[in-house]
Amino acid sequence: MKTHLAASVLMLMSSGAFAEDLGRTLPGEVGRVAPALEAYSNNALFGTVWQKDTLSARDRALVTFAALMTRHETEALGAHAALALDAGVTPAEISETITHLAFYTGWGNATAAATAVAPVFEERGVKAEDLPAVEPDLLPLDEEAEAKRQDFVSSTYGDVSKGIVDNTQQLLFLDLWLRPGLEPRDRSLVTVAALIAAGQPEQMTFHLNRAMDNGLSKEEAGAMLSHLAFYAGWPKVFSALPVAKEVFASRAE
Amino acid sequence: MKTHLAASVLMLMSSGAFAEDLGRTLPGEVGRVAPALEAYSNNALFGTVWQKDTLSARDRALVTFAALMTRHETEALGAHAALALDAGVTPAEISETITHLAFYTGWGNATAAATAVAPVFEERGVKAEDLPAVEPDLLPLDEEAEAKRQDFVSSTYGDVSKGIVDNTQQLLFLDLWLRPGLEPRDRSLVTVAALIAAGQPEQMTFHLNRAMDNGLSKEEAGAMLSHLAFYAGWPKVFSALPVAKEVFASRAE
Amino acid sequence: MKTHLAASVLMLMSSGAFAEDLGRTLPGEVGRVAPALEAYSNNALFGTVWQKDTLSARDRALVTFAALMTRHETEALGAHAALALDAGVTPAEISETITHLAFYTGWGNATAAATAVAPVFEERGVKAEDLPAVEPDLLPLDEEAEAKRQDFVSSTYGDVSKGIVDNTQQLLFLDLWLRPGLEPRDRSLVTVAALIAAGQPEQMTFHLNRAMDNGLSKEEAGAMLSHLAFYAGWPKVFSALPVAKEVFASRAE
Numbered sequence: 001m002k003t004h005l006a007a008s009v010l011m012l013m014s015s016g017a018f019a020e021d022l023g024r025t026l027p028g029e030v031g032r033v034a035p036a037l038e039a040y041s042n043n044a045l046f047g048t049v050w051q052k053d054t055l056s057a058r059d060r061a062l063v064t065f066a067a068l069m070t071r072h073e074t075e076a077l078g079a080h081a082a083l084a085l086d087a088g089v090t091p092a093e094i095s096e097t098i099t100h101l102a103f104y105t106g107w108g109n110a111t112a113a114a115t116a117v118a119p120v121f122e123e124r125g126v127k128a129e130d131l132p133a134v135e136p137d138l139l140p141l142d143e144e145a146e147a148k149r150q151d152f153v154s155s156t157y158g159d160v161s162k163g164i165v166d167n168t169q170q171l172l173f174l175d176l177w178l179r180p181g182l183e184p185r186d187r188s189l190v191t192v193a194a195l196i197a198a199g200q201p202e203q204m205t206f207h208l209n210r211a212m213d214n215g216l217s218k219e220e221a222g223a224m225l226s227h228l229a230f231y232a233g234w235p236k237v238f239s240a241l242p243v244a245k246e247v248f249a250s251r252a253e
Numbered sequence: 254m255k256t257h258l259a260a261s262v263l264m265l266m267s268s269g270a271f272a273e274d275l276g277r278t279l280p281g282e283v284g285r286v287a288p289a290l291e292a293y294s295n296n297a298l299f300g301t302v303w304q305k306d307t308l309s310a311r312d313r314a315l316v317t318f319a320a321l322m323t324r325h326e327t328e329a330l331g332a333h334a335a336l337a338l339d340a341g342v343t344p345a346e347i348s349e350t351i352t353h354l355a356f357y358t359g360w361g362n363a364t365a366a367a368t369a370v371a372p373v374f375e376e377r378g379v380k381a382e383d384l385p386a387v388e389p390d391l392l393p394l395d396e397e398a399e400a401k402r403q404d405f406v407s408s409t410y411g412d413v414s415k416g417i418v419d420n421t422q423q424l425l426f427l428d429l430w431l432r433p434g435l436e437p438r439d440r441s442l443v444t445v446a447a448l449i450a451a452g453q454p455e456q457m458t459f460h461l462n463r464a465m466d467n468g469l470s471k472e473e474a475g476a477m478l479s480h481l482a483f484y485a486g487w488p489k490v491f492s493a494l495p496v497a498k499e500v501f502a503s504r505a506e
Numbered sequence: 507m508k509t510h511l512a513a514s515v516l517m518l519m520s521s522g523a524f525a526e527d528l529g530r531t532l533p534g535e536v537g538r539v540a541p542a543l544e545a546y547s548n549n550a551l552f553g554t555v556w557q558k559d560t561l562s563a564r565d566r567a568l569v570t571f572a573a574l575m576t577r578h579e580t581e582a583l584g585a586h587a588a589l590a591l592d593a594g595v596t597p598a599e600i601s602e603t604i605t606h607l608a609f610y611t612g613w614g615n616a617t618a619a620a621t622a623v624a625p626v627f628e629e630r631g632v633k634a635e636d637l638p639a640v641e642p643d644l645l646p647l648d649e650e651a652e653a654k655r656q657d658f659v660s661s662t663y664g665d666v667s668k669g670i671v672d673n674t675q676q677l678l679f680l681d682l683w684l685r686p687g688l689e690p691r692d693r694s695l696v697t698v699a700a701l702i703a704a705g706q707p708e709q710m711t712f713h714l715n716r717a718m719d720n721g722l723s724k725e726e727a728g729a730m731l732s733h734l735a736f737y738a739g740w741p742k743v744f745s746a747l748p749v750a751k752e753v754f755a756s757r758a759e
Contacts, residue, residue, distance in 0.1 A: 027617055029624035032634075036685070037605040037616055039640045044677055045613070054669065072326060073578060073614035075621075106486040107298070108326035110290055111283055115328075120280035126643065128285075149307040160498045163307065163479030164490055171297055172487065179289070195488060199452060199705060203488040226669025227386045233612040235701060235709040237670055245666045288649055325579060352543040359739040360551065361579035364533055368581075371535035381538075387545045413751045416560065416732025417743055424550055425740065432542070448741060452705060456741040 018057065020085040020211055022046040025076065043165045045230050054223035059189065061087040064192035064223055065232045066097060067197035069113045070105040077116035091126040096181035097190050099132070103176060104195050132181030139178045185214040193224065197232040208247045218248055259397050274336040275299040278329065307476035311440065314340040316477055319350060319443035320450035320484045322366045330369035342361065344379040349434030350443050352385070356357040356429060358447050385434030392431045399426055438467040446477065450485040454493045461500045471501055524563065524581055527589040528552040531582065551736050560729035565695065567593040569730055572603060572696040573703035573737045575619045576611040585621035597632040602687035603696050605638070609682060611700050638687030645684045652679055691720040699730065703738040707746045714753045 023046070031038040050060055061084035068076050081094055094117060102110030150169050158165050177187065188211030195204045208221065225244060229237040276299070284291040303313055316339035321329050333348055347370060374494030402421050411418050430440065441464030448457045461474065478497060482490040529552070537544040556566055567590035574582050587600055600623060608616030656675050664671050683693065694717030701710045714727065731750060735743040 161475035389531035
């Protein structure tokens with residue numbers, strides 16, 4: 001471990017506020033109760049995983065925020081919002097991630113996230129005009145793809161719950177997904193992270209394909225899985241690996 | 254959105270305390286961090302979904318409370334208990350829902366829910382005699398159905414864990430489910446909501462059938478799925494839809 | 507219920523601090539909001555389940571702690587850590603369980619657990635030298651079994667995420683699992699409990715087999731399932747039962 005530590009210290013020295021932010025996500029009690037966990041955090045997680053450029057620090061911070069929000073780990077969201085801001089995520093993107101994941105992981109996770117992030121925004125002087133508009137000009141719709149998606153959902157579940165079929169189209173695919181506050185690639189990134197963190201690999205095929213259509217590379221997707229093992233737990237990622245393997249294979253054909 | 258807003262304002266005006274209660278489930282920080290989420294809440298969720306009579310406001314409040322309790326979103330349970338009381342759920346029914354879901358979503362969710370609800374009960378002057386008795390006269394048992402259920406579980410899992418097989422019969426089906434504090438239809442309703450919110454559609458077939466045997470209509474079940482998408486997240490409901498579709502089809506035969 | 511109560515009182519009288527500890531895991535609000543739940547707790551759960559010697563009180567306390575930590579029920583972890591200490595779990599074992607489950611249920615669960623346990627350790631005068639070393643001498647490795655495991659994972663997922671494949675070997679199987687701070691049998695026990703509590707029976711086959719290779723008996727595994735029904739909810743255990751049945755059958759061949 002000593003070699004790792006030396007290397008990580010060098011890397012951390014090169015990144016100032018960000019390194020301090022990572023340290024702040026680890027409460028002091030960890031060292032007093034589980035010194036080994038503190039060492040794994042500083043060496044393996046902060047000193048190695050977070051430093052790998054297979055996925056940018058900005059993407060890692062966004063994905064981590066999405067995972068913690070999905071898991072209702074609200075006590076950790078303030079520190080991770082600060083980390084994300086220092087890693088280059090904008091306040092507007094954090095705001096829009098919370099709005100997006102209200103639909104994908106539930107309203108209560110989103111309202112709790114807003115409560116946790118509000119003091120960080122206030123401390124940093126974030127103003128209302130820095131946040132995504134309520135009714136922005138929407139991105140252009142891929143009408144053919146949407147018609148195909150809606151036809152499938154409507155013909156499959158229209159008889160089961162017309163409400164969910166209608167809301168999925170009106171609120172999600174004709175509105176939320178077209179909001180410009182978060183790049184489509186990033187919207188997909190936080191959605192896939194949320195599905196992995198929620199233990200719902202069965203819903204991942206559509207969204208991982210969409211993420212890759214929107215610009216996420218295979219290498220980035222693989223690095224996201226590896227990163228999320230620490231924050232969602234190894235078993236959640238091992239249940240997601242077969243789905244990712246299948247998506248990668250189907251796209252290579 | 255402006256049209257929706259106007260419509261929703263009209264609807265809210267007609268329902269006084271209940272409309273105020275809905276607003277109180279949205280912390281003020283939401284508007285400061287994610288104004289778009291605040292707008293979706295007021296228009297789509299409070300102004301439209303909650304107003305639809307495909308499922309009564311009373312059922313919506315009960316189902317929402319069950320979902321939040323299952324997800325351990327304890328900071329939101331006080332406001333939602335108040336909402337449920339104003340929507341016509343009795344204190345006894347909230348109490349019995351907590352007891353019931355201790356078994357179906359874990360003791361810690363139930364003890365945390367009791368802690369969150371206690372100040373609401375105190376504020377409203379709920380007394381011990383308003384709550385379900387510890388040892389009430391039980392509802393009559395459908396002995397044939399219970400023998401069939403127990404035979405299946407006992408022959409399948411008796412060798413794996415005799416403890417769970419015995420407790421399932423003694424504590425759940427010969428006791429909890431026969432307690433009169435919650436109508437069988439409502440007991441099933443909160444159970445199905447809890448299974449969807451917990452991401453356990455694989456356990457839903459038995460309980461959705463039981464709910465419909467106990468009086469839940471297909472339309473109400475569909476509306477519950479649509480409602481829960483907001484509180485448990487869209488993907489949880491999309492994993493439950495195929496199970497609901499299959500149950501509906503099997504009952505139509 | 508009166509007979510149960512009498513019996514449980516007798517049993518509780520014989521175990522002093524432990525009985526008091528069990529009572530302390532039930533907040534006073536439970537009796538005020540749901541008296542029936544209080545009665546089920548005292549009679550069925552504390553008075554009967556916890557007293558059964560199919561699984562030792564020490565194992566029950568360890569398994570319960572693992573389940574609550576996995577479910578992020580942090581408000582309950584302090585009382586359950588105290589219960590575990592009085593049931594014979596050492597501070598070092600609690601510390602190592604937190605470190606272990608950081609990997610198996612996510613970093614945020616572990617940091618929150620450390621925060622909850624710190625005051626209990628302080629109150630009991632636990633010192634740094636009572637905790638597992640950061641870099642202890644590792645247990646011997648079963649090289650053949652590890653080569654087989656790694657070959658399978660590497661050939662299956664090496665192309666999907668090299669990061670997770672490498673970290674799984676370097677951090678988990680060549681390091682964490684060889685740390686002496688927790689007996690291999692107990693490390694497996696908390697891992698299986700965490701998988702059940704997280705609703706991930708699909709990841710249980712490997713770890714339940716490993717637990718039984720490491721000394722967990724079939725009877726203890728069955729009692730653990732029965733015990734966890736109360737803390738993770740009945741449906742989580744019913745989704746785990748078919749996996750346990752299959753593992754037991756495959757080992758009986």
